[in-house]
Amino acid sequence: MPSSKYKTMHKSTTWLLAALLIAALLPFSLVAQDKTGEERGLDIAVEADRRDYGFDDFSAGLTMILRNKHGEETERYMRVRTLEQESDGDKSLIIFDNPGDVKGTAFLFFTHKEESDDQWLYLPALKRVKRIASSNKSGPFVGSEFAYEDLTSQEVEKYTYRYIQNEPFDGRDHFVIERDPVDPKSGYTKQMVWIDNQEYRVWKITFYDRKESHLKTLVFEDYNQYLDQYWRADQLSMLNHQTGKSTVLRWTDYQFRNEFKERDFNRNSLSKAR
Amino acid sequence: MITRRSNINIAGGIVRSLLLGVFVALFTVHDGYAGEITDVVEVESRLFPQTRLDNRQHGNNLSLGIEFEYFHDWQDGDQRFVLMPYFRLDQGDGNRTHLDIRELYWRKSFDSADLYIGIRKVFWGVTETLHLIDIVNQTDLVEILDTEDKLGQPMVNLTLIRDWGTLDLFLLPYFRERLFPGIAGRLRPFVSVATGQTVYESDAEQFRPDFAVRWSHIVGDFDLGVGHFYGTSREPRLMPAINLTGPPVLIPHYDLLNQASLDLQYFRGDWLWKMEGVFRDGIEGRSAAAVGGFEYTIVGLLGSDYNLGIVTEYQFDNRGGPFVPIGNNDLATGARLTFNDVQDTDLLAFMVQDMENQTRFASIEANRRLSGNREVTLEARFFMNTAVNTPLRSLRRDDYFQVMFTQFF
Numbered sequence: 001m002p003s004s005k006y007k008t009m010h011k012s013t014t015w016l017l018a019a020l021l022i023a024a025l026l027p028f029s030l031v032a033q034d035k036t037g038e039e040r041g042l043d044i045a046v047e048a049d050r051r052d053y054g055f056d057d058f059s060a061g062l063t064m065i066l067r068n069k070h071g072e073e074t075e076r077y078m079r080v081r082t083l084e085q086e087s088d089g090d091k092s093l094i095i096f097d098n099p100g101d102v103k104g105t106a107f108l109f110f111t112h113k114e115e116s117d118d119q120w121l122y123l124p125a126l127k128r129v130k131r132i133a134s135s136n137k138s139g140p141f142v143g144s145e146f147a148y149e150d151l152t153s154q155e156v157e158k159y160t161y162r163y164i165q166n167e168p169f170d171g172r173d174h175f176v177i178e179r180d181p182v183d184p185k186s187g188y189t190k191q192m193v194w195i196d197n198q199e200y201r202v203w204k205i206t207f208y209d210r211k212e213s214h215l216k217t218l219v220f221e222d223y224n225q226y227l228d229q230y231w232r233a234d235q236l237s238m239l240n241h242q243t244g245k246s247t248v249l250r251w252t253d254y255q256f257r258n259e260f261k262e263r264d265f266n267r268n269s270l271s272k273a274r
Numbered sequence: 275m276i277t278r279r280s281n282i283n284i285a286g287g288i289v290r291s292l293l294l295g296v297f298v299a300l301f302t303v304h305d306g307y308a309g310e311i312t313d314v315v316e317v318e319s320r321l322f323p324q325t326r327l328d329n330r331q332h333g334n335n336l337s338l339g340i341e342f343e344y345f346h347d348w349q350d351g352d353q354r355f356v357l358m359p360y361f362r363l364d365q366g367d368g369n370r371t372h373l374d375i376r377e378l379y380w381r382k383s384f385d386s387a388d389l390y391i392g393i394r395k396v397f398w399g400v401t402e403t404l405h406l407i408d409i410v411n412q413t414d415l416v417e418i419l420d421t422e423d424k425l426g427q428p429m430v431n432l433t434l435i436r437d438w439g440t441l442d443l444f445l446l447p448y449f450r451e452r453l454f455p456g457i458a459g460r461l462r463p464f465v466s467v468a469t470g471q472t473v474y475e476s477d478a479e480q481f482r483p484d485f486a487v488r489w490s491h492i493v494g495d496f497d498l499g500v501g502h503f504y505g506t507s508r509e510p511r512l513m514p515a516i517n518l519t520g521p522p523v524l525i526p527h528y529d530l531l532n533q534a535s536l537d538l539q540y541f542r543g544d545w546l547w548k549m550e551g552v553f554r555d556g557i558e559g560r561s562a563a564a565v566g567g568f569e570y571t572i573v574g575l576l577g578s579d580y581n582l583g584i585v586t587e588y589q590f591d592n593r594g595g596p597f598v599p600i601g602n603n604d605l606a607t608g609a610r611l612t613f614n615d616v617q618d619t620d621l622l623a624f625m626v627q628d629m630e631n632q633t634r635f636a637s638i639e640a641n642r643r644l645s646g647n648r649e650v651t652l653e654a655r656f657f658m659n660t661a662v663n664t665p666l667r668s669l670r671r672d673d674y675f676q677v678m679f680t681q682f683f
Contacts, residue, residue, distance in 0.1 A: 066616050074616050074646070100647040100682020102618070103312065116543070126422060127397040131497065133571040135544045140579050143616040185543075187574070263386055267492075268435050272354075272381075272388070274310075274345065 041161030041177040048200040049156050055230045057083045057260040061252040066144055069244030083260045090153040091265040095273045106273040113157040122270045129267050138187030145238040145247040147187055172196045201231045216240050226256050313683040314341040324671040330457050332366025354381045367459030370416045376426045388433040393426035400539045400548045403587045403606035404565040407535035407550045409503045412450040425450045439491030446484040449506045464668040468523035475529045497539035507531035529557040544571050563591035583610040598664050603629045617643040631661035651678040
């Protein structure tokens, strides 16, 4: 029996030594966290997406304040309706109320997880629904500092992710993740996103253009929780560092679960939108 | 059959419709869901640099347009009432001074269907340089040459929205005559159009009901539409005639027409491929016409915020007759520059070139918002190398520059 005991002890020691050797040879990060930065980044994005799932639909008013570098302001008013999709990107309808020349103009967006989004525009004077080229995503939305791709629904599949670090500010701790757009038509090479680790709300995004220089910063303020689950920021401020221009979005009258139907989000409903 | 249009009756009809509209409006404001009034006033100044072809025609011209729109939604938006009269007051051309009810309808929405009763404007089509299949409404040619301004069309329209596509059924109980510029107007045939002597193929004249149907669907990257129209043609044949009392005139003949149409749009990244085609069968026999081409968009031109859209379309039409039809064998090329600025500035330039007789038409248009509710539009149109056997020959001295200010209330 003693021999067998010795044998067992010897075996465990060998395993311990082997384990220590492997650990020493492996990169430190792997041992410390089990997961790669890419996996952690994706996990955070998936968790944020999961927490926002199930809102069904919402409608809201949107005031857009455009400021040029001299501080002169121009305002636009629009209304937004969004219908959540179970297995694809959301569908959204944006209807303009002001300025007068675009009143009644409406956009319909079908965001997709994998392929390019579908976009239509309704021109009330001609009663015409026009399809818009999908590469338009990198262009400015109605002269603002927001590109189309900043406003359409942020599907997990549209980016690849990498966790960078944790960073506290304003009394919260945040994950800082880098996300790189998958679509080569995107106007960005990368975005850095600050997400708080309690509620998984986005507080800040920095955008890097195709030359990888810092183009814009988006700051989220005044979060409210709806239906005891879904967080929405009342104010989004986008600053363009290269032009000095900025755009503020003010959301009002958020209403969830309006029982919108698929039929409220097609070309026919686009032409009826008021 | 020769009929004389009674202006008094038409005016009376409009006044009656207006009164009816006001009454309906007053009585539908019960459970006030959403109701709104919009006014648009535009002041247009046209400069004709060339000497007129006919000394009865006016020179430089001022014009005022007013559009009023009232709409009211109730039953959670499932019912809507719309009233939209339009009025133009023109300095030089009495025919351009006109009142039209662009829209006056009631809509009821069901689960997967919409029913419209009243006067409406409906657009069919996908192409940019010619609107071949767009046949529901009559063109308001006194407004602008591009056939995009339409007269209100009385209709009963049922739209069915199903998994297999959208089906639109139209009953069009009353026919609207095309409006043409008067003797004093520019941009008209050299021989003036005698709208008072209009001829219809149908004995019921304007009261012969027309029928139209269109199915449209999105299939993958294709937008597809198939339509058919049976009724009085929106486009008249203009037949020369001698009057005993005066100079020769052109008499509009409105024939019965069967027109089948197809429209197709294929969509791939920055490219939109578009085509429209029609087969016509009427008093003049059978003919076919098509227009097709592409729209290519460059987003962020040379690293700027500008978008540049390039449009090229080929137009074909094999109709016979004394004049070569517009778009018989023409190549249209153009570009739209969108500035994507706060003022929504854009610039559109295009040229249509006849491949056989070298007739050329060019247009430049620019748009910019001046303030929150004011907009300025600059427009220039040129008619070049006009061949003798084309309708554009009459317009060879009608190149014009236009400034238009629009105020929205």
